[in-house]
Amino acid sequence: MAGRLFVSQHTREAKVYVSRLLPEGAMQLLAKATEISEVRVNPRDRPATRRELREGIEWCDCLLCLLTDRIDAEAMDWGPNLRMIANYAVGYNNIDVEAATLRGIPVTNTPGVLTETAADLAWALIMACSRRVVESDTFLREGKFKGWGPLMYLGHDVHGKTLGIIGFGRIGYAVARRARGFDMRILYNGPRRADERLEKSVGAEYVDRKTLLKQADFVSLHPYLSPESTHLIGERELNHMKCTAYLINTSRGPVVDEQALVKALREGRIAGAGLDVFEDEPRTASGLTKCQNAVLLPHIASATVETRTAMGVLAASNIIDLLRGTRPRTVVNPEVLD
Secondary structure: OEOOOOOOOOOOEEEEEEOOOOOOOHHHHHEEEEOOEEEEOOOOOOOOOOHHHHHHHHOOOOOEEEEOOEOOHHHHHHHHOOOOOOOOOOOOOOOOOOHHHHHOEEEEEOOOOOHHHHHHHHHHHHHHOOOOHHHHHHHOOOOOOOOOOOOOOOOOOOOOOOOEEEEEOEEEEEEEHHHHHHOOOOEEHHHHOOOOHHHHHHHHEEOHHHHHHHHHHEEOOOOOOOOOOOEEOOOOHHHHOOOOOOEEEEEOHEEEEEHHHHHHHHOOOEEEEOOOOOOEEEEEEOOOOHOOOEEEEEOOOOHHHHHHHHHHHHHHHHHHHOOOOOOOOOHHHHHHHH
């Protein structure tokens, strides 16, 4: 049976399985909830195996899972008493929402609480790529710095340049707000044009995707992952970009054709890339880690104490709301509650 942790002594029968240990604030919230009789958690600091996940789902009433957990129809059918699936992420493509809806199981996610933190990380990548921060740090640590030179690690300015944002939702808009401080021209593209007031508040201009790719010095990706957005950026799109431009992806890995990106980076068809997500995590495309003009991070866009705790608290609160008979605040399939 999956590991046990934070067991409360209440007499109610609702049982919650957490597929990986979350920050303390979230775990304590679950442990103290009078609506929950017991909480069990995968005690290992790694994703739950399929077998561990099955044991947890067979036992629980409510599942709190992560983006790394595949919750398909088969997994749902393991749980005869499964009443809810709370995802510890904004995205939820790891869950077959249609199958959950057919079974009357509400699915929740954690939007909003990580918007500003994710936008901060996108900007960290913009700055790190354009000013070659990682390369320079490695150069110094390896003892190669022998003194200042006028041609040493030349990068590109950020201020006054053009930022192209693909996906102008919460995070895309937050990235645009930060760009105003750098006096940047802001272009954006998405499935639909944003409200005119949002455009004006940051001075953003809606353009078609090809125009954005051709004109932007930095292309920051923030679309939702869907069949339409898979490989949104491939060889053709990379060929549209300037050879001095940078591609930034803090959204979802499959949005970028990683092998095409490796080729573009090797051939110098774009100046560089900053990636926090990958097509087949935790693996990366062959050759990517050898591209010195790429800054690669292990999916840490939301990785601050404050934000990861807030995500856990929201996921736990959604479960507690359901058990109290109130509507969870971030349901992605609300029709099951209507």
